[in-house]
Amino acid sequence: MSSSEAEAEADRRDFLGKITTGAMAVGLLASYGTFAGYAVRYLYPAGDIRTAWLFVTRTETLDLGGSLDFKTPGGAPVVVARKGPGETAGDFLALSSTCPHLGCQVHWEAQNNQFFCPCHNGTFDANGVGTGGPPKGQELLRYALRVTDGLLYIEVPIESITIAAGLARPGHDACLGSRGTV
Amino acid sequence: MAIRAWLKERVPVSGDDLRALTNEPVPKHLKRWWFCLGGTPAYLFVVQIITGILLAFNYQPSPSTAYESVRYITEEASFGWYLRSIHKWAATFMVAAVILHQMRVFFTGGYRKPRELNWVIGMFLLLCTLMVGFTGYSLVFEQLSYWGATVGGNITESVPLIGPFLKRMMLGGDAYNERTLSRFFILHAAILPTLMVLLLVIHVAFLRLHGVTEFEDPDEKDGDSKTFNFWPDHVMTELKIGLVLMILLSALATIFPAAMGPQADPLTTPEVIKPEWFFYVTFRWLKLFPGTAAVLSMGFIVFVMFLWPFIDGFIRRRRPKSEISVYVGIVAVLVIITLTVWEALVAH
Numbered sequence: 001m002s003s004s005e006a007e008a009e010a011d012r013r014d015f016l017g018k019i020t021t022g023a024m025a026v027g028l029l030a031s032y033g034t035f036a037g038y039a040v041r042y043l044y045p046a047g048d049i050r051t052a053w054l055f056v057t058r059t060e061t062l063d064l065g066g067s068l069d070f071k072t073p074g075g076a077p078v079v080v081a082r083k084g085p086g087e088t089a090g091d092f093l094a095l096s097s098t099c100p101h102l103g104c105q106v107h108w109e110a111q112n113n114q115f116f117c118p119c120h121n122g123t124f125d126a127n128g129v130g131t132g133g134p135p136k137g138q139e140l141l142r143y144a145l146r147v148t149d150g151l152l153y154i155e156v157p158i159e160s161i162t163i164a165a166g167l168a169r170p171g172h173d174a175c176l177g178s179r180g181t182v
Numbered sequence: 183m184a185i186r187a188w189l190k191e192r193v194p195v196s197g198d199d200l201r202a203l204t205n206e207p208v209p210k211h212l213k214r215w216w217f218c219l220g221g222t223p224a225y226l227f228v229v230q231i232i233t234g235i236l237l238a239f240n241y242q243p244s245p246s247t248a249y250e251s252v253r254y255i256t257e258e259a260s261f262g263w264y265l266r267s268i269h270k271w272a273a274t275f276m277v278a279a280v281i282l283h284q285m286r287v288f289f290t291g292g293y294r295k296p297r298e299l300n301w302v303i304g305m306f307l308l309l310c311t312l313m314v315g316f317t318g319y320s321l322v323f324e325q326l327s328y329w330g331a332t333v334g335g336n337i338t339e340s341v342p343l344i345g346p347f348l349k350r351m352m353l354g355g356d357a358y359n360e361r362t363l364s365r366f367f368i369l370h371a372a373i374l375p376t377l378m379v380l381l382l383v384i385h386v387a388f389l390r391l392h393g394v395t396e397f398e399d400p401d402e403k404d405g406d407s408k409t410f411n412f413w414p415d416h417v418m419t420e421l422k423i424g425l426v427l428m429i430l431l432s433a434l435a436t437i438f439p440a441a442m443g444p445q446a447d448p449l450t451t452p453e454v455i456k457p458e459w460f461f462y463v464t465f466r467w468l469k470l471f472p473g474t475a476a477v478l479s480m481g482f483i484v485f486v487m488f489l490w491p492f493i494d495g496f497i498r499r500r501r502p503k504s505e506i507s508v509y510v511g512i513v514a515v516l517v518i519i520t521l522t523v524w525e526a527l528v529a530h
């Protein structure tokens with residue numbers, strides 16, 4: 001082997017060595033990347049909130065301007081009101097009590113004739129239109145409604161989280177003691 | 183001695199190496215306590231890890247069990263109230279110490295060239311500390327825990343582009359659900375503390391590489407030594423701080439033990455609701471500005487804080503005598519104090 005041939009041979013080995021190292025690095029990175037992708041996919045929650053259509057009332061029972069209180073299976077209050085004289089879903093309105101700002105629960109303040117959100121002082125009029133605070137100009141969230149054969153239906157979430165019932169402990173109740181035997 | 187020789191062979195470290203490692207000369211001004219504010223959060227971090235691991239033995243992260251398990255810790259487990267209260271008070275102190283440490287660094291210009299990157303690491307540590315605090319309060323599953331997490335999730339959602347993705351990652355769904363608490367717990371007790379340990383290692387490595395900023399001390403007489411030894415002198419100072427902290431924490435835990443608010447109720451937001459004091463600033467900010475504007479402006483402020491050493495460097499290259507950073511700092515501190523006091527004083 002001449003010296004230039006030996007040099008070419010060394011170059012070739014060097015080149016091949018670099019290629020293999022590079023290929024291994026790419027392979028390793030790709031496998032780590034794939035793993036990271038799987039991990040993110042695993043952590044990203046599947047599916048949306050489950051909802052169902054529930055019966056609210058017969059449309060004829062709601063007069064123009066009238067409203068009724070409805071509760072979702074999870075217990076969240078919904079104000080259902082009639083806005084128009086017709087028999088379509090557009091003639092009704094179902095206001096959620098969830099604040100459009102950052103999701104706290106509003107409550108009705110009869111003395112001020114408004115809904116109030118205690119989180120950041122948002123206020124809403126009776127139609128759910130934001131009148132003050134950060135959600136000014138936004139509206140309370142609305143649930144989808146449907147009218148079929150004079151029956152009003154609402155689409156609401158049916159899941160809710162299970163929370164420990166009151167922490168009352170069994171056994172002697174000091175408050176009952178003073179009332180004597182029951 | 184035989185044992186010594188035996189050890190020496192198996193642990194080949196010489197006393198001289200150790201001395202060189204720990205005898206880092208420390209500038210004289212570190213005798214003053216406010217220069218030790220960096221060591222304070224580090225000390226409290228260890229307190230949090232120890233008490234946190236103990237709490238985790240009895241804590242059960244799920245909506246149906248969390249509140250009851252914290253009640254068990256507080257009312258039934260022996261010294262549970264003590265550990266929980268120490269964990270809570272040390273968390274408060276830790277946030278306060280991190281903020282004070284950062285103010286000290288800011289006003290003494292300790293972030294300037296070549297220490298810019300350590301300020302950036304410090305900013306990450308500040309954010310981690312706030313996030314550990316936030317996730318920690320969410321664990322108790324009282325009203326504040328639930329509504330804080332809900333509001334936090336929706337703030338995240340209002341970040342442009344990636345917001346909705348981040349919110350679902352954070353809550354494990356579109357809204358607070360059965361799996362949310364375990365996410366918060368893992369973040370609180372595993373991911374964030376691990377991240378903080380890594381950041382702290384880099385933080386201290388930078389500190390050793392650059393040394394603490396030195397000053398002209400006006401009280402100093404000529405001929406005084408400008409430095410003292412890390413070991414044992416500085417360690418002694420830190421130990422004294424540790425002792426005072428332990429006494430303070432124990433006293434506070436005993437006099438003002440951690441209580442429990444009403445259990446979370448997804449159907450009613452309480453009439454008066456407030457986060458912990460270190461979020462009063464953001465809370466007031468959210469009330470002052472509409473949704474996205476509030477979130478984006480806060481993001482911008484944090485961004486500027488991250489880049490401040492470089493912004494300051496840019497200004498000082500143009501106007502070397504500029505004291506603008508001091509004025510910016512004073513305004514920032516005044517705004518923070520005003521918003522915090524305002525929020526503390528009013529119900530809504």
Ligand code: HEM
Binds near residue numbers: 230233
């Ligand atoms: C790194 C600094 C840490 C901070 C600032 C911090 C902060 C907090 C806060 C503010 C709470 C709520 C306290 C309450 O109201 O009772 C909490 C609760 C809790 N933390 Fe931490 N924590 C830290 C580290 C850890 C670690 C490392 C663990 C476990 C390995 C842990 C485990 C827990 C547990 C189980 C609870 C719930 C029980 C309770 O409410 O007392 N924490 N934490």
Ligand code: FES
Binds near residue numbers: 118122
């Ligand atoms: S969540 Fe209702 S005002 Fe902010």
